[in-house]
Amino acid sequence: MTRVRNRWLLHPRRGRGIVAAAGVFAAAAMLGTAITVSFGLATGFDRAAERADLPDLVVRFRTDRMEDVDRRIRALPNLESRSYRLEVRDVPVLGRGQLRRRTAIEIAGRGRRGYAVVSGRDLSRDPGEVVMERGLARAWGLHVGDSVEVGRLGPLRLAGIVVAPDDVAFPLISRPRLWISKAGLRIPRGASAPVNNALVWVRDPARLDATLVQARAVGFGLRDLRIATHEGVRVLVDRAAGIVIALLVAFSLVAAAAAGLMLGASARADVERRLATVGVMRAVGFSRARVAGGYALESAVMAAPAAALGLAAGVLAAYGPTGHLLDVLSELPPGRALALPLLAALLAVVGLVAAATAWPAARAASRPPATLLAGAELRRAPRHMPGSGTPLGLGVRMVLARRARAAATVAVLTAATGVVLLMLGLASFLSRLQDDPGSVGRRYDLTAKLPGDRAGDVARIPGVAAAAPRYVAEGVDSFDIGEPVKLIAFPGDHTRFEAAPLASGRRVRADGEAEVGVGLADALGLRPGGALAVQLGSGTEARFRVVGVVRAIDNDGRVAYVRPRRLLGADPALAPTIAIRLAAGADRAAVSRGLEQLGAGPQATAAATTRNARFLGVLAGVLRVVALVNGLIALYALAQALALTAMERRSLLAVLRAGGASRRTLTLVLAGSALAVVALAAPLAVLAERVLLAPIVARLAAGYASLPLGAGAGEIAVVLAGLALLAAAAAALAARRVVREPIVAGLRQQ
Amino acid sequence: MSLVTARGLVKSFGSGAAGRRVLDGADLDVAPGELVAVLGRSGSGKSTLLHLLGGIDSADAGTIEVAGMRVDRLDERGLTEFRRDQVGFVFQFFHLIPELTGEENVLLPARLTGAGSVERGRMLLERLRLDGAAGRLPHTLSGGEQQRIAVARALVNGAGLVLADEPTGNLDSRSGVAVLELLRELARDERSVVLVTHDAQAAAIADRVVELDDGRVRPG
Numbered sequence: 022m023t024r025v026r027n028r029w030l031l032h033p034r035r036g037r038g039i040v041a042a043a044g045v046f047a048a049a050a051m052l053g054t055a056i057t058v059s060f061g062l063a064t065g066f067d068r069a070a071e072r073a074d075l076p077d078l079v080v081r082f083r084t085d086r087m088e089d090v091d092r093r094i095r096a097l098p099n100l101e102s103r104s105y106r107l108e109v110r111d112v113p114v115l116g117r118g119q120l121r122r123r124t125a126i127e128i129a130g131r132g133r134r135g136y137a138v139v140s141g142r143d144l145s146r147d148p149g150e151v152v153m154e155r156g157l158a159r160a161w162g163l164h165v166g167d168s169v170e171v172g173r174l175g176p177l178r179l180a181g182i183v184v185a186p187d188d189v190a191f192p193l194i195s196r197p198r199l200w201i202s203k204a205g206l207r208i209p210r211g212a213s214a215p216v217n218n219a220l221v222w223v224r225d226p227a228r229l230d231a232t233l234v235q236a237r238a239v240g241f242g243l244r245d246l247r248i249a250t251h252e253g254v255r256v257l258v259d260r261a262a263g264i265v266i267a268l269l270v271a272f273s274l275v276a277a278a279a280a281g282l283m284l285g286a287s288a289r290a291d292v293e294r295r296l297a298t299v300g301v302m303r304a305v306g307f308s309r310a311r312v313a314g315g316y317a318l319e320s321a322v323m324a325a326p327a328a329a330l331g332l333a334a335g336v337l338a339a340y341g342p343t344g345h346l347l348d349v350l351s352e353l354p355p356g357r358a359l360a361l362p363l364l365a366a367l368l369a370v371v372g373l374v375a376a377a378t379a380w381p382a383a384r385a386a387s388r389p390p391a392t393l394l395a396g397a398e399l400r401r402a403p404r405h406m407p408g409s410g411t412p413l414g415l416g417v418r419m420v421l422a423r424r425a426r427a428a429a430t431v432a433v434l435t436a437a438t439g440v441v442l443l444m445l446g447l448a449s450f451l452s453r454l455q456d457d458p459g460s461v462g463r464r465y466d467l468t469a470k471l472p473g474d475r476a477g478d479v480a481r482i483p484g485v486a487a488a489a490p491r492y493v494a495e496g497v498d499s500f501d502i503g504e505p506v507k508l509i510a511f512p513g514d515h516t517r518f519e520a521a522p523l524a525s526g527r528r529v530r531a532d533g534e535a536e537v538g539v540g541l542a543d544a545l546g547l548r549p550g551g552a553l554a555v556q557l558g559s560g561t562e563a564r565f566r567v568v569g570v571v572r573a574i575d576n577d578g579r580v581a582y583v584r585p586r587r588l589l590g591a592d593p594a595l596a597p598t599i600a601i602r603l604a605a606g607a608d609r610a611a612v613s614r615g616l617e618q619l620g621a622g623p624q625a626t627a628a629a630t631t632r633n634a635r636f637l638g639v640l641a642g643v644l645r646v647v648a649l650v651n652g653l654i655a656l657y658a659l660a661q662a663l664a665l666t667a668m669e670r671r672s673l674l675a676v677l678r679a680g681g682a683s684r685r686t687l688t689l690v691l692a693g694s695a696l697a698v699v700a701l702a703a704p705l706a707v708l709a710e711r712v713l714l715a716p717i718v719a720r721l722a723a724g725y726a727s728l729p730l731g732a733g734a735g736e737i738a739v740v741l742a743g744l745a746l747l748a749a750a751a752a753a754l755a756a757r758r759v760v761r762e763p764i765v766a767g768l769r770q771q
Numbered sequence: 772m773s774l775v776t777a778r779g780l781v782k783s784f785g786s787g788a789a790g791r792r793v794l795d796g797a798d799l800d801v802a803p804g805e806l807v808a809v810l811g812r813s814g815s816g817k818s819t820l821l822h823l824l825g826g827i828d829s830a831d832a833g834t835i836e837v838a839g840m841r842v843d844r845l846d847e848r849g850l851t852e853f854r855r856d857q858v859g860f861v862f863q864f865f866h867l868i869p870e871l872t873g874e875e876n877v878l879l880p881a882r883l884t885g886a887g888s889v890e891r892g893r894m895l896l897e898r899l900r901l902d903g904a905a906g907r908l909p910h911t912l913s914g915g916e917q918q919r920i921a922v923a924r925a926l927v928n929g930a931g932l933v934l935a936d937e938p939t940g941n942l943d944s945r946s947g948v949a950v951l952e953l954l955r956e957l958a959r960d961e962r963s964v965v966l967v968t969h970d971a972q973a974a975a976i977a978d979r980v981v982e983l984d985d986g987r988v989r990p991g
Contacts, residue, residue, distance in 0.1 A: 679860050680883075680924075681853075686884060
């Protein structure tokens with residue numbers, strides 16, 4: 022009976038089969054994209070950390086004798102192993118004709134490395150070798166075996182390319198890292214090697230806290246001690262990836278729900294059309310379960326290849342951008358590990374499709390066979406639909422006649438369009454972050470390296486609206502060593518030049534006061550009225566009273582705005598740059614010439630993340646890919662809704678054709694149906710994006726900043742125009758299918 | 772002179788062993804103002820003949836001329852215009868749009884395709900005594916009222932040829948008689964009516980009865 026059943030059910034209905042398969046393909050492509058990006062980002066750090074044998078603790082300190090450091094480290098409890106490095110900064114490196122002075126050369130001793138070799142091999146005892154982090158190798162186009170000149174060591178052979186997940190990669194960090202073997206240096210026998218980094222592996226990671234406390238204690242005496250834990254590194258890296266993962270997981274659910282709604286509606290319509298077939302099957306002895314199972318099998322056979330192709334397309338679309346994203350995060354792509362979640366997704370999609378088909382079939386099969394054979398429909402009595410008698414008006418009536426279907430389509434379109442708007446808004450914001458200092462609250466246009474007392478001279482240059490010295494000092498919190506703080510000081514009202522929104526408290530009015538970023542406030546538990554004590558790089562301490570908390574995006578919100586006097590008191594050697602605001606319509610070139618005459622080379626103001634431009638560009642690229650795939654979902658929802666409408670109303674459309682309706686008229690009728698749902702979905706999508714999605718994502722992205730994530734008017738206009746085009750395209754496709762069917766076939770439907 | 776002249780119509784369905792030639796050299800002439808009833812057993816090709824005459828299906832061979840127009844030579848656009856301007860269809864199952872009132876169903880061709888006018892539609896509703904049904908949805912109307920609405924829809928374009936496919940097949944006998952009288956009346960207005968039926972009562976009102984047998988039209 023199974024063979025008979027299957028032959029019966031798998032009756033070729035190519036047109037509708039293709040529409041359904043296209044829907045499965047679109048939903049699966051979305052899932053494939055989401056899984057590739059979210060799985061890649063969610064597991065990238067662990068994968069890289071495992072392969073690199075990342076240490077549990079990375080301890081950095083001012084250069085000291087290895088014997089002294091080792092004596093302290095050996096005393097740590099729970100210690101499994103350790104190794105040491107000397108990091109030497111700003112050694113000129115030349116490769117393939119490109120020179121970089123800002124570098125970090127890591128001189129590695131014996132022991133575990135803490136990086137993963139992704140190409141070539143690790144350092145040997147051969148003194149003429151170097152390994153390099155992947156970011157720089159890729160940026161310079163270097164390959165294993167190429168020659169790299171490292172400072173006075175001269176040309177070295179590039180033995181391997183590595184990923185070191187204890188930090189993000191070049192260009193996200195400004196100092197790309199290279200490693201050479203200690204054996205390559207001529208250290209006199211018996212002399213103690215200097216080191217400033219210790220890598221520590223513990224036996225029991227669950228007891229890391231105790232080791233960490235002890236490390237801080239035994240580290241007393243080591244200057245500028247900073248300790249980073251494996252988990253701390255993960256948190257820092259995941260912060261960037263977290264928003265993308267959250268977005269994609271949310272969107273995967275939206276896509277799956279959308280696909281489920283549409284496939285369920287499609288299956289219901291198909292079952293309604295074939296009620297008589299179901300009736301015959303029941304009459305000849307098929308059980309209810311067998312009828313439902315047959316439909317489920319039929320749809321699973323259709324869905325499996327479409328879902329597999331869709332998942333593959335999603336992976337192909339997202340793997341490249343995700344790989345770039347992982348590159349700059351010093352993480353590794355998922356590779357074969359992706360197969361398992363993809364297989365699970367394939368099973369889920371096929372299962373969803375089969376269930377969505379089996380359910381209405383089982384419901385239909387529960388009716389008496391005689392009722393089914395009489396052609397009784399599942400739907401209710403029709404309602405009068407008001408509206409005009411034009412083709413568009415008839416289309417509106419047709420689609421609104423099935424309110425539940427129309428509501429489902431509107432819901433899918435609203436969700437899909439809302440997410441497209443969000444993705445585009447987010448991508449634009451990231452692009453602004455790359456280029457527009459205003460996006461991070463910076464209101465000055467140029468900076469110039471001049472002594473602070475020259476600000477008045479700069480202000481007198483025609484075209485300059487305001488100029489003031491800007492001091493920046495890096496330090497760490499005195500109470501929580503290792504918590505970095507960036508102090509920014511302007512004389513007078515700093516909001517003329519930098520104005521992060523005030524979250525609580527008030528602005529700075531006196532020398533001993535500070536406005537702290539929410540990121541810093543959260544990390545240190547600071548509130549207005551609290552005290553901020555910062556150990557500066559000079560070794561001195563500056564103390565401030567916190568009067569306000571601001572939503573600053575710079576340095577992850579770990580900033581504090583203060584007045585210069587106390588800062589200069591703690592570090593008199595601190596040199597400012599002059600921040601320059603241009604007057605409206607000022608000639609930037611003329612101002613630059615004026616600055617050059619004062620002996621300063623002007624620089625355009627950087628956005629907070631200019632160094633991270635590539636990362637942001639890649640992230641924006643990923644978001645745009647997701648938006649594009651999401652657009653496919655919208656097209657599918659529309660096409661499927663129209664296909665269902667056309668299928669259900671084939672007798673109506675056949676009567677119209679028999680009465681002389683042209684293909685153009687039919688296209689207009691179907692366009693009316695599409696535009697009706699688009700007209701309902703578009704304002705809801707804009708509202709959903711503004712009121713719901715953007716605020717949620719802004720909070721997810723950075724609790725420490727106010728991110729203007731809403732889509733702009735231009736993006737909204739583009740998306741709405743795109744929706745209208747999608748409606749027109751879907752209507753044209755559906756009309757094309759309708760006119761391909763013989764009129765008499767439609768008339769045969771009662 | 773005939774309004775409709777069909778010669779040597781051939782139409783097959785299926786292929787191979789399952790193939791069946793339902794029309795095999797069928798000829799038919801219909802004069803202006805004539806009501807021709809086409810009889811035949813189930814599956815004899817009556818509806819197929821009607822579909823070919825109305826340009827909603829194409830013959831494998833043969834010629835069809837309606838009002839001097841070679842229907843078999845028309846392309847898709849020509850066929851659309853032919854159906855819009857020259858033909859009115861009445862179907863066994865009415866095919867009314869369930870969400871539209873009776874009047875809206877009648878006026879639909881005029882509003883959608885520009886065939887005929889809204890005024891003519893309203894006149895037809897009055898003439899066919901459908902005032903009470905005009906504002907109601909089809910599922911609240913009797914079968915006879917629904918079919919009269921469908922007839923009014925078929926006439927709204929002022930077509931010279933009305934093709935009725937089993938118009939009484941889904942009606943009780945009283946409603947059937949009313950619809951047949953209506954069709955008889957139409958033919959008196961210089962419209963030609965081709966009525967496909969297997970109902971002897973329906974055939975009784977025809978000017979001429981023909982029978983489809985073995986794919987050919989024979990005098991009834």
